[in-house]
Amino acid sequence: MAIKMKKKSTSTDMTAMCDVAFLLLTFFILTATAKVPEVLPVDTPASTVQTKLPEKDLATLTIGGGKVFFDVKGKEVRKKTLELMSAKYSVTFSEEDQDKFASMESFGVPIQSLKQVLDAKPSERKNILQPGIPKDSLDNQLADWIQNARLANIEVQDKELEIAIKGDAKEEYPVIRKVMDILQDQKINNFSLVTGLRGKEK
Amino acid sequence: MAELNTGDSGGKKGSGKVRSKKQNSKVDLTAMVDLAFLLITFFMLTTTLSKPQSMNLGLPDKDPDKDKNKDVKVDENRTMTILLGDNNKLVRYVGLLATPVSGGAPKDFAYGSDGIRKELVSRKEAVLQYTGNKDKGMIVIIKPSKKSNYRNLVDILDEMAIVNVPTYAIVNDFTPEETKLLGENAAPAAVPNP
Numbered sequence: 001m002a003i004k005m006k007k008k009s010t011s012t013d014m015t016a017m018c019d020v021a022f023l024l025l026t027f028f029i030l031t032a033t034a035k036v037p038e039v040l041p042v043d044t045p046a047s048t049v050q051t052k053l054p055e056k057d058l059a060t061l062t063i064g065g066g067k068v069f070f071d072v073k074g075k076e077v078r079k080k081t082l083e084l085m086s087a088k089y090s091v092t093f094s095e096e097d098q099d100k101f102a103s104m105e106s107f108g109v110p111i112q113s114l115k116q117v118l119d120a121k122p123s124e125r126k127n128i129l130q131p132g133i134p135k136d137s138l139d140n141q142l143a144d145w146i147q148n149a150r151l152a153n154i155e156v157q158d159k160e161l162e163i164a165i166k167g168d169a170k171e172e173y174p175v176i177r178k179v180m181d182i183l184q185d186q187k188i189n190n191f192s193l194v195t196g197l198r199g200k201e202k
Numbered sequence: 203m204a205e206l207n208t209g210d211s212g213g214k215k216g217s218g219k220v221r222s223k224k225q226n227s228k229v230d231l232t233a234m235v236d237l238a239f240l241l242i243t244f245f246m247l248t249t250t251l252s253k254p255q256s257m258n259l260g261l262p263d264k265d266p267d268k269d270k271n272k273d274v275k276v277d278e279n280r281t282m283t284i285l286l287g288d289n290n291k292l293v294r295y296v297g298l299l300a301t302p303v304s305g306g307a308p309k310d311f312a313y314g315s316d317g318i319r320k321e322l323v324s325r326k327e328a329v330l331q332y333t334g335n336k337d338k339g340m341i342v343i344i345k346p347s348k349k350s351n352y353r354n355l356v357d358i359l360d361e362m363a364i365v366n367v368p369t370y371a372i373v374n375d376f377t378p379e380e381t382k383l384l385g386e387n388a389a390p391a392a393v394p395n396p
Contacts, residue, residue, distance in 0.1 A: 011228075014230075014231030014232055014234075014235050015231060017231070017235050018234055018235050018238065021235055021239055021242060022238050024242050025238050025241050025242050025245065028242060028246055028249060029245055031249060032249045045352060045353040045356040045357065047359075047360040047363075048360055048363070048364060049255060049256070049257045049360065049363055050255065051255065051257070052255065052256065053255075053256045063352075164256055167352040168352065169352055169353035169356075170351050170352070170353065171351060171352040172348070172349070172350070172351055173286075173346045173347070173348060173349075173350045173351060173352065173354075173355060174348050176352050176355065177346075177374060180261065184261060189260055189261045189263060190258065190260045190261070191258075191259060192256035192257060192258050192259065193258075193356060193359070194254050194256050194257075195254075195257050195356055195360075196254075196255065197255050
């Protein structure tokens with residue numbers, strides 16, 4: 001007598017797997033943050049160092065074409081920074097402007113003309129010519145922005161603010177040096193240089 | 203149609219009953235799962251890779267009062283000075299400029315693994331042999347000139363990290379001789395070697 005083997009079905013039940021896959025997919029989509037267009041696009045030089053930048057308590061100074069742009073992470077910190085700055089330069093900002101500033105990205109205008117940038121729609125901000133934050137000895141707003149952002153960060157987050165310099169690869173050294181000098185004048189001797197990822201060298 | 207899955211349809215030919223086809227309730231999910239995992243992979247990679255890299259840089263304290271800035275004296279046999287010029291030019295000398303140690307006369311180097319890195323590695327070994335003390339390694343002084351760009355600075359700092367130079371510093375003071383060195387060596391470098 002021939003023994004009949006039971007024919008097994010080759011198809012597996014994919015339902016559970018599909019559920020898990022989509023759950024994870026949803027998670028990753030929601031946690032991913034959309035990349036915001038940069039106001040001052042820079043080409044960062046590559047390095048082999050693998051340290052990542054922190055997510056918060058960070059101020060980024062973007063340097064390109066002789067201009068310096070400033071950005072602080074964290075809405076509360078930004079608001080507080082603007083508050084301190086407006087008190088110092090006696091430029092008043094409405095509640096609405098402060099909210100706009102909190103959700104804005106980096107900017108590069110003197111504080112006197114910051115309101116024009118805030119009034120523009122986010123999509124149009126790129127078209128406004130931003131001359132960079134004044135950083136010469138007569139009108140050193142950059143130093144004040146950094147100083148006040150540090151104060152604000154300590155007040156809000158109770159942590160020292162870290163500074164990162166994001167320079168364009170073709171930027172000439174004197175500009176970088178000028179910014180480093182401003183940082184050192186405030187006794188910030190430790191900061192990060194933002195670099196791109198370089199592949200393994202042959 | 204009905205012929206396929208009904209074994210008994212032949213016998214009840216004249217009954218006139220219309221049988222609706224029994225639909226298979228299982229849907230093939232393989233393609234859907236494939237797609238889902240592809241998207242998961244994409245989002246996973248983009249979220250972690252989008253964080254920018256950064257390089258930590260510590261600078262020595264700077265006192266606003268110039269007189270308080272004490273010059274630190276170091277053994278000239280341990281120092282290598284790297285001058286960064288324009289057009290990716292790089293000149294290095296070992297020891298003092300007037301009296302360089304043997305083989306340490308000012309010389310042009312290229313960036314990258316074939317140029318300055320080999321030199322750094324061999325010098326580092328030599329210095330360790332000279333001092334015979336692990337705590338007293340090579341000291342590299344980086345002098346970026348006004349014409350050098352940011353990429354040069356990051357490149358050379360990256361070399362420091364790769365070679366693992368124990369002590370390095372960025373110095374901004376240029377002596378007239380050093381300025382001349384960067385200017386002078388530019389001319390013969392342009393002439394191709396026979």
